[in-house]
Amino acid sequence: MGKWKEVKVEDIAKKIQYGYTGKTIKKGDYRYLRITDIQNQSVNWSTVPISDVSSGKDIEKYKLEINDILFARTGATVGKSFLIEDTEPSIFASYLIRVQPKEIVFPKYLYLYFQSESYWKQIRAHEIGAAQPNVNGKKLGMIKFPLPPLVEQQRIVTKLDTLFTDIDEAIRLLEENIAHTQALMGSVLDEEFGTKTPKHKLGEFDKIKAGGTPSRSNKSYWNGKIPWLTSRELNTHYISESVEKITEEGLNNSNAKIFTEGTLLCGMYDTAAMKMSILKIDATCNQAIVGIKPKEDILNVEFLKFQLEFQKPEIMRSRRGVRQKNLNATMIKDLNIWVPALKEQNMIVQKINKSNKLNEKLIQVHIQKLTHLKSLKSSLLDQAFKGEL
Numbered sequence: 001m002g003k004w005k006e007v008k009v010e011d012i013a014k015k016i017q018y019g020y021t022g023k024t025i026k027k028g029d030y031r032y033l034r035i036t037d038i039q040n041q042s043v044n045w046s047t048v049p050i051s052d053v054s055s056g057k058d059i060e061k062y063k064l065e066i067n068d069i070l071f072a073r074t075g076a077t078v079g080k081s082f083l084i085e086d087t088e089p090s091i092f093a094s095y096l097i098r099v100q101p102k103e104i105v106f107p108k109y110l111y112l113y114f115q116s117e118s119y120w121k122q123i124r125a126h127e128i129g130a131a132q133p134n135v136n137g138k139k140l141g142m143i144k145f146p147l148p149p150l151v152e153q154q155r156i157v158t159k160l161d162t163l164f165t166d167i168d169e170a171i172r173l174l175e176e177n178i179a180h181t182q183a184l185m186g187s188v189l190d191e192e193f194g195t196k197t198p199k200h201k202l203g204e205f206d207k208i209k210a211g212g213t214p215s216r217s218n219k220s221y222w223n224g225k226i227p228w229l230t231s232r233e234l235n236t237h238y239i240s241e242s243v244e245k246i247t248e249e250g251l252n253n254s255n256a257k258i259f260t261e262g263t264l265l266c267g268m269y270d271t272a273a274m275k276m277s278i279l280k281i282d283a284t285c286n287q288a289i290v291g292i293k294p295k296e297d298i299l300n301v302e303f304l305k306f307q308l309e310f311q312k313p314e315i316m317r318s319r320r321g322v323r324q325k326n327l328n329a330t331m332i333k334d335l336n337i338w339v340p341a342l343k344e345q346n347m348i349v350q351k352i353n354k355s356n357k358l359n360e361k362l363i364q365v366h367i368q369k370l371t372h373l374k375s376l377k378s379s380l381l382d383q384a385f386k387g388e389l
Contacts, residue, residue, distance in 0.1 A: 010141030053349030143311035211285035212255025221250025
């Protein structure tokens with residue numbers, strides 16, 4: 001198999017280099033590749049903007065070449081890498097670092113190492129204590145990795161490419177199955193509500209109020225016993241616990257209010273608009289949530305939630321606000337709903353819950369398989385760089 005040795009990135013790199021600092025323009029000869037242009041390990045070159053680079057010296061210094069490896073050096077994607085396997089005339093931006101491998105390392109081998117858990121452990125070690133996660137050229141150069149002879153590197157790359165192609169196809173099929181099952185869940189709502197004519201305003205049958213937030217500067221308002229929810233927690237059909245809690249003093253000295261069990265909580269702001277959960281406890285929430293408490297002898301809260309989920313696409317289109325598309329309590333009160341007899345509501349809820357339970361079980365099976373396949377990739381990388389593949 002040949003002798004393996006441990007080396008540092010700086011030992012096998014012709015260059016470890018930061019990108020070009022400039023701006024984008026409408027017309028020019030070179031595209032300007034940025035961190036945000038790299039999505040899911042690929043680049044759509046047709047959407048990459050044009051760079052203002054004009055100096056021959058800068059073009060020579062920053063022009064991308066086949067087999068360059070780029071790294072995000074800051075932000076949410078810090079440490080992520082991208083191998084240039086095809087390119088248009090382009091240069092790379094300053095928030096990227098370029099590594100150009102020497103001839104002793106097969107570029108795809110090095111790139112695959114940068115996907116391994118061993119690599120990420122070293123990256124995370126460099127991030128400890130940093131207010132803004134970042135990796136600089138010096139840190140990147142100190143990353144250690146196992147280097148076998150070129151023939152063995154190529155064998156490993158060929159083997160991993162074959163295995164990963166099969167795994168990626170299996171992942172794609174599972175994701176299609178999940179999307180199809182989710183579509184079936186939507187079709188059940190369409191079947192129950194699609195042909196019905198809403199004749200009543202939601203405000204006729206419900207108490208609808210927004211929540212509130214006690215002052216963060218007063219410590220006596222927080223870490224009490226009263227559950228306090230934010231819209232990021234509205235991820236399940238029912239909700240029975242909160243991340244944070246407030247005190248009686250915090251409740252009494254703010255706009256926060258107690259919403260009783262059976263209240264439908266609905267997010268109003270930006271990406272959380274129309275996220276909904278039904279309370280299984282008495283709780284408070286922040287002002288980005290509206291609490292909807294139906295009259296129990298007229299409106300089943302689950303029936304209401306399912307109907308609003310059906311109406312969600314139309315409701316989302318009606319949102320106001322230029323920068324953030326928001327809802328408000330008045331808009332919620334003015335929503336038109338269909339209110340059949342309570343007995344019919346209960347039957348519809350039972351039918352939808354039965355269907356959802358079966359579909360959610362199927363989705364969980366698919367998700368478990370997805371998790372296994374993704375961890376299999378990590379396991380194969382680990383084996384490869386230990387010489388066990």
